[in-house]
Amino acid sequence: MKYWWMSLILVGLCLSGCTAKRKVEIIEPTFMEEIQTECPVYLSIATAGNFSDAPYGKVFQSCLDDLNASGLFDVSLYENGIMGEDAQLIRAVQNGTISVTMMSPSGQTTVVPGASLLDIPWLFPDSETYQNFLNESGMRFLEPLYAEKGLVLLGISAHDYRYLTSNRPIYSVEDLQGLKIRIQDNICHRILWESLGAEPVPIDFHELYMALYNGTVDAQENPYVVAKSKRLYEVQDYIVETGHLPTVYVYVMNQEQWNQMTAEHQEMLKAEIQRYISEVTEQTPKIVGELRQWLTETKGMTLLTPDEAFQKELLAGRQAVVDYIKTQIGETEVELYLSLADSYLQLTRARTARTE
Template sequence: MKFRTLLAALGGVLLSASLCVAAPITFKLGHIAEPENPYGMGADYFAKLVKERSNGAIEIQVFPSSQLGNQRDLVEGLVFGTVDMTLTGTAVLGNFVPEVSVFDLPFIFRDIPHAYKALDTVGMELCKKGEAQGMITLAIWENGVRHMTNSKRPIRTPEDMKGLKIRVMEQPVYIEMMKVLGASPTPMAMSELYTALQKGVVDGQENPFSHIATKRFDEVQKYISLTGHTYAPEPVLISAIAWNKLNAEQQALLRKAAEDTRDWQRQLCRDSEGAFMKTIIDRGHAVINDDVDKEAFIKATAPVYKMYTDKFGDATIKAIQAIK
């Protein structure tokens, strides 16, 4: 009798212990890139780091290719708590935190190292403005340098842009940039773009090589012109609702993993650009031209800066330009 009583008590202790083992905290991270895109790969790498470093206590499920919606849907989901995490361009984030639109101004960066320094300082400070809307920025990754593509002609000067119907993100800076170049801007979600190009709804679009190659836009675009007109930062955002489920130690772990992934992902982006260009050349659908008059484009797009400075002043632009 005593032995059976002891076994029952022991079983009760084991059962109580098993019930006290906390289930992992699971977050859903959505983005619009294909899995083989460098920031899509960055999302997977980040999820792996978080799981390893938390010993499985935090799991991030990655949903690529617009499975959870387009970029605007994803950012709105953060605000309402229906999406836990996302990667999104500053162009889309700028609709919610207008000040970050400064990073979408044409030719704002001298080169890639300048972009990194500006984003990790000025950029992270500006992104804090999103916290009032329930969006916390963990780090800023990248999506690369953006170039023009179209089905009509090579683009060498701003004159070549005139009359082209170009898909842009739903963002005032990009819309105004196309207007001053003489093109007709057409805001459209990325998930709709391939079909729109294929059917001639729009003549062209602008994106980094990673998107052009992985989304196969070169199949329906004859000309790719290396305009390098903007650079595409990619903030890593978490909903405040999800963030507050973590203790201080877990929050620090998540932020450090995002920063470590940032460095890994940026290098991957730099290393991959030539490979994506080669993929496009090998497929043989599009012609790439690099004889672009950058100075003419810089001059032609200068009026876009006035739109930003009229609204926010020029202090942020000057701070970015002063970074060495």
């Protein structure tokens, strides 16, 4: 019994070891739950555009307010290119410097070449059908193309179709010959108008009005809201309702940051983005109708609607864009996407016929 005290020490160590182990098993999950539910996830959202002052700005702000008020998120919004232009922002999201970005497809093609599929013109007759296609089929097709680049596709919105405005009337493709059209720096847009005989000229958006005013270009293409906000009715006489493309915005997030969030965080973020897209889709027809009326009746612009012959001529531009995209991502991928879009369009027409 000379070393009885050593036995007591060993027993004490064993008990303390068991107690410590038991405490870790009980406390650690509770501590992690506290982190996940009580500490909001910081989200940096950046865009080169200006969502707050857009016609749908109130809806956008409401979604941000809901995210912040939930206690699950602490959101900081950076607009107007403060954090960089589109090509820089998509790279920043990919490497995790920024959490989320919203931009047009052309700004993402350097990272996700398949985003150019969203620049194929004249796929659907209206923005509502286009949006429903994206919600039901298009998103699922595109998600893997983003995932393989370390990005999560949160949503795609398609609204406010783009129309041509010009300082001379356009009734056919013949009238497009040599027409200098201001475009954004987008190769698919350039190919579209070049294939129709026009001369597309990439010009910075902030220089658009002066380029039309001083005759650098004769025409431009944008949704109606731009014709109002940029006062294009002062330098353009005609609106040609080409409706070649909707205004598309793609919402993407860094995949690693997405994976680190709880299911509750993920569900709420996606739900708010879908709420924004849904409300914008619902409001678009009314806003577009009011803008069209204001531009024509109040500001005196002449509205020209392409007839059937002109519409058929314009489809040559779609084929030129499709042929280019095939060289970038492969013929199989493009044909699958077009087949999916065509099937959805036929399904929509069948549904409409049954309800009439």
